[in-house]
Amino acid sequence: MAEFTMELNDEQKEVRDWLHGFAADVIRPAAAEWDEREETPWPIIQEAAKVGIYSLDFYAQQYFDPTGLGIPMAMEELFWGDAGIALSIVGTGLAAVGVLANGTEEQIGTWIPQMYGDVNDVKVAAFCSSEPDAGSDVASMRTRAVYDEAKDEWVLNGTKTWATNGGIANVHVVVAVVDSELGSKGHASFIVPPNTPGLSQGQKFQKHGIRASHTAEVVLENVRVPGSCLLGGKEKLDERLARARERAKSGGERVKNAAMATFEASRPAVGAMAVGTARAAYEEALEYAKTRTQFGRPIIDNQGVAFQLADMRTSVDAARLLVWRASWMAVNGKQFTAAEGSMSKLFASETAKKVTGQAIQILGGNGYTREYPVERMHRDAAIYTIFEGTSEIQRLVIARTLAGMPIR
Numbered sequence: 001m002a003e004f005t006m007e008l009n010d011e012q013k014e015v016r017d018w019l020h021g022f023a024a025d026v027i028r029p030a031a032a033e034w035d036e037r038e039e040t041p042w043p044i045i046q047e048a049a050k051v052g053i054y055s056l057d058f059y060a061q062q063y064f065d066p067t068g069l070g071i072p073m074a075m076e077e078l079f080w081g082d083a084g085i086a087l088s089i090v091g092t093g094l095a096a097v098g099v100l101a102n103g104t105e106e107q108i109g110t111w112i113p114q115m116y117g118d119v120n121d122v123k124v125a126a127f128c129s130s131e132p133d134a135g136s137d138v139a140s141m142r143t144r145a146v147y148d149e150a151k152d153e154w155v156l157n158g159t160k161t162w163a164t165n166g167g168i169a170n171v172h173v174v175v176a177v178v179d180s181e182l183g184s185k186g187h188a189s190f191i192v193p194p195n196t197p198g199l200s201q202g203q204k205f206q207k208h209g210i211r212a213s214h215t216a217e218v219v220l221e222n223v224r225v226p227g228s229c230l231l232g233g234k235e236k237l238d239e240r241l242a243r244a245r246e247r248a249k250s251g252g253e254r255v256k257n258a259a260m261a262t263f264e265a266s267r268p269a270v271g272a273m274a275v276g277t278a279r280a281a282y283e284e285a286l287e288y289a290k291t292r293t294q295f296g297r298p299i300i301d302n303q304g305v306a307f308q309l310a311d312m313r314t315s316v317d318a319a320r321l322l323v324w325r326a327s328w329m330a331v332n333g334k335q336f337t338a339a340e341g342s343m344s345k346l347f348a349s350e351t352a353k354k355v356t357g358q359a360i361q362i363l364g365g366n367g368y369t370r371e372y373p374v375e376r377m378h379r380d381a382a383i384y385t386i387f388e389g390t391s392e393i394q395r396l397v398i399a400r401t402l403a404g405m406p407i408r
């Protein structure tokens with residue numbers, strides 16, 4: 001087990017500086033344009049692929065870093081550049097992790113390369129879980145997967161919503177109900193290969209922020225996928241369902257805890273994205289406060305402004321520490337006895353929303369315009385308190401964990 005450290009090692013510092021260079025030179029200058037266009041920034045994804053940032057290798061290297069700091073460091077730097085573009089770059093990684101975590105070696109080898117494509121023909125992937133009637137309440141999912149034994153095929157029907165890269169992805173990972181008696185324990189994940197008949201994009205959403213990231217409904221009408229597209233395979237699914245049925249009879253405690261551990265492990269990555277956006281806005285505000293002069297002196301000479309900056313920086317650093325702690329715990333298999341993953345996501349998300357708002361205030365009228373990036377950062381920051389579990393759901397998870405109550 002790696003000791004917890006607050007210091008990046010030399011190799012990590014090198015990677016961080018390289019990512020920061022890409023974020024500063026390629027992502028940030030393109031941010032306003034792609035926010036305005038509200039389209040997937042394919043040329044930037046291709047640039048990221050050329051230098052090796054948009055690749056499974058890079059993502060896996062950070063994911064398996066034993067210090068736990070690889071992913072938070074990478075997310076913070078990319079999202080410091082711009083949240084919408086960065087989500088377009090890392091969205092595929094989030095779907096790939098679903099396959100890495102649950103897929104067989106053959107599934108990993110077959111599908112993950114198709115999620116990324118290659119430098120000359122980049123592709124993206126989507127992870128589709130949320131539905132119109134199943135957002136926070138995942139157990140209400142309706143999309144069904146029925147096994148057609150004669151053909152060894154699964155037939156998927158339903159409507160997914162809010163899918164990042166939904167409909168434009170080469171590979172979709174779709175979560176569906178296979179046993180409706182078991183609630184969220186009766187769900188399974190499926191690969192929907194490129195160009196599968198029956199899968200189509202529904203509404204593409206026009207959003208408040210992260211507008212360079214494509215978000216859409218995904219409609220599944222008699223989508224037939226081979227048996228080999230069930231992540232983990234049929235045998236493992238049957239065993240898991242049998243265990244869930246047994247445990248449902250005897251209270252179900254252990255299954256609930258296992259599911260919670262998975263969420264706790266993925267939440268710090270979203271917290272790190274929020275830290276990136278918050279830090280970017282704080283830096284803009286600090287520079288502005290040092291150079292903007294009113295009443296014959298820089299506005300930072302006013303305690304009312306300086307104290308705000310002091311609070312902003314304190315919150316950003318505190319958020320990063322919570323994120324790093326949770327990420328280190330996840331990588332090293334530490335038990336989340338106080339829902340530390342949820343804590344990190346909650347605090348970092350709320351920090352990003354608050355700090356970006358404070359940055360607008362410090363920039364005055366300029367902060368309220370699209371001439372300055374803090375206006376976009378504030379719109380972007382609102383997503384962190386919503387996706388991957390809203391702030392209310394994080395509080396619910398923390399509170400139930402502290403109370404020793406099961407997480408539904």
Ligand SMILES: Cc1cc2nc3c(=O)[nH]c(=O)nc-3n(C[C@H](O)[C@H](O)[C@H](O)COP(=O)(O)OP(=O)(O)OC[C@H]3O[C@@H](n4cnc5c(N)ncnc54)[C@H](O)[C@@H]3O)c2cc1C
Pocket residue numbers: 127128129130132134135136137161162163164165207210215383386387388389390391392393396
């Ligand atoms: C831009 C964007 C990208 C997304 N990307 C993806 C993706 O790639 N894949 C995917 O599967 N999903 C994705 N999502 C979906 C996202 O995870 C959901 O929006 C989120 O889980 C909330 O669900 P909901 O929108 O249905 O809100 P609801 O669950 O309807 O919640 C509405 C409000 O009620 C509150 N609430 C609900 N239940 C409780 C409770 N028990 N106690 C207190 N308050 C409660 C919530 O906190 C919230 O404030 C994305 C969403 C957005 C906006």
